[in-house]
Amino acid sequence: MGDFQKKVDRINTRSVKWDLTEKIFKDKEVLPMWVADMDFPAPKEVQQAIINRAQHNLYGYTITDNTLNEAITYWMQKRHNWKIAPEWITYSPGVVTSLHMIVQALTKEADKILIQTPIYPPFYAAVENHGRKVVKNPLLLNGDKYEIDFTDFEQKIKDKDLTMFILCNPHNPVGRVWTREELTKMAQICMRHNVLIVSDEIHSDLIFSSHKHIPIATISDQIGENVITCHSPSKTFNLAGLQASYIITTDRRKKLKIDNQLMNQGFHLLNTFGITAMEAAYKHGEKWLHRLIEILEENKRYVIETIHSHTRKIKVFDSEGTYLLWIDCRELGLEPQELKQFFRTKAKIGLNDGYTFGKEGEGFMRINIACPKEIVVEGVNRILGAL
Ligand SMILES: Cc1ncc(COP(=O)(O)O)c(C=O)c1O
Known part of the structure; x- marks a missing residue:
């Protein structure tokens, strides 16, 4: 074990x-x-899968195939009660890479992007390195709990130049696992003002008892169409050095733009061992x-x-x-x-x-x-x- x-x-x-x-x-x-x-x-099962793959001794370009898709769809259904279709998956070497790609693919220069601060520092870079502007919706510290300032959230979202909201769920660093109520409220505000939600759910397998992770894309089908989810087994199973993650996008047009962005910047293949580890982790971990x-x-x-x-x-x-x-x-x-x-x-x-x-x-x-x-x-x- x-x-x-x-x-x-x-x-x-x-x-x-x-x-x-x-x-x-x-x-x-x-x-x-x-x-x-x-x-x-x-x-152990992940270690063994990597050893077996290493012993093949040939480490050429490696594909992401249906077996890997099935490992992901199995995991999402089992852990998060989310039935995803294989055609929604885009592979990417890491969630930070994904954030950079998504921002470039789906926003324009000078667009404003909302984040909830304090926040994992690469969120700022994913926005600012591409000439977009960070807009902050600072979290409110009420007693010993961080909460969302919804009045400020809606006010910022209303700005017509603000086109994307990058959510962190669970939130790094404050450790909140957003509730269904909170997620629904944020998603509805974004829908009302035509703001796309990008949800970084890399920590979502690491949830403590009495809390439950809800992928924001599962709040409703309509909301799901307005969400792009970034996920990875790297935090869950300690595989960060193997560089394998994925993006889930239900909207075909947006997915195509993300696929093209990754392709055009040369991120079209994953690490051989990352693929092996992801499959073993999701099947046996x-x-x-x-x-x-x-x-x-x-x-x-x-x-x-x-x-x-x-x-x-x-x-x-x-x-x-x-x-x-x-x-x-x-x-x-x-x-x-x-x-x-x-x-x-x-x-x-x-x-x-x-x-x-x-x-x-x-x-x-x-x-x-x-x-x-x-x-x-x-x-x-x-x-x-x-x-
Ligand atoms: C919220 C969040 N997103 C992304 C990452 C990094 O993801 P990756 O290593 O896949 O780029 C981390 C790592 O700490 C993180 O906390």
């Missing part, structure tokens, strides 16, 4: 998370708990995923309870999904650069600085808890020690 407690040495594996520690945090003693990949080995979620839930509980029982200076949000926890450090009264120094120099822990998610993230930090308990305990001890 997978060993989630064994600490695996990732140093010298060209790991972004572990091998860039010194370069990024200027100290090789820093404990990396930042970028969103997990310190857990992929499911569900039991492993159940166990993973239990481990993450336990890690989350530990971080929240331990930190909250020792200090009132920082507050950890009880995330509803993802393996990323958002931490409110505003009580420390530090400027963004001071906060950054506090964690890297004093606590010697490598987290994501909240301000990189937008101005609304100033005073916050993001921690990745997808690692063996031993690392989580060490991380929490370092934070508390520094405090």
Whole structure:
């Protein structure tokens, strides 16, 4: 089922998370708990499928075929109760690539695009790198829960130059899993004002008990026609380095534009091992995923309870999904650069600085808890020690 407690040495594996520690945090003693990949080995079935494929010894151009389509349609039906047709699928090396392609294919220069801040930093680049304009619908912090400011949302959506809304569900970094009610309301407002919804659902397999992920495209058939969904097994099964993801588009005309955009920029084939891993993960990975979620839930509980029982200076949000926890450090009264120094120099822990998610993230930090308990305990001890 997978060993989630064994600490695996990732140093010298060209790991972004572990091998860039010194370069990024200027100290090789820093404990990396930042970028969103997990310190857990992929499911055994995925490992074996890759080994089998590697032993074939021929690694030429590889097609995405009907067997792979079926693995995706099976997964979507089973996990998300969404019956998708194979002809809705477009393959792409990654969700970030997909966002860049979709923005270029379906908006014009100078168009405005709405995002809900604080947000995963590449959302800004996917808009701004192509001469489009970011419009923010900042999330509202009500007590200890982030919510959508619907008045502001509709006001921004109404702007006739605003043509696209990029949704993050579950939301990185705040950890909200948007409810059916919230999704319906956002989708209806977008429909009323003719704004296309792009939904990044990369974290949607990682949902904690008592919450449920609802693909926004499934709210109704009519809404589904106005949604483009980006998905991938890479967060779920720790396959980010294999570069295989997909886009689901029900509207044929829009799908054609996206296909052409990818083709014209040379993204017309996937990585051989990415294809193998995606198929194996979706066909055989569900039991492993159940166990993973239990481990993450336990890690989350530990971080929240331990930190909250020792200090009132920082507050950890009880995330509803993802393996990323958002931490409110505003009580420390530090400027963004001071906060950054506090964690890297004093606590010697490598987290994501909240301000990189937008101005609304100033005073916050993001921690990745997808690692063996031993690392989580060490991380929490370092934070508390520094405090
Ligand atoms: C919301 C979100 N979208 C996309 C990605 C990255 O996706 P990919 O590696 O497929 O480009 C991440 C990674 O952290 C993410 O959090």
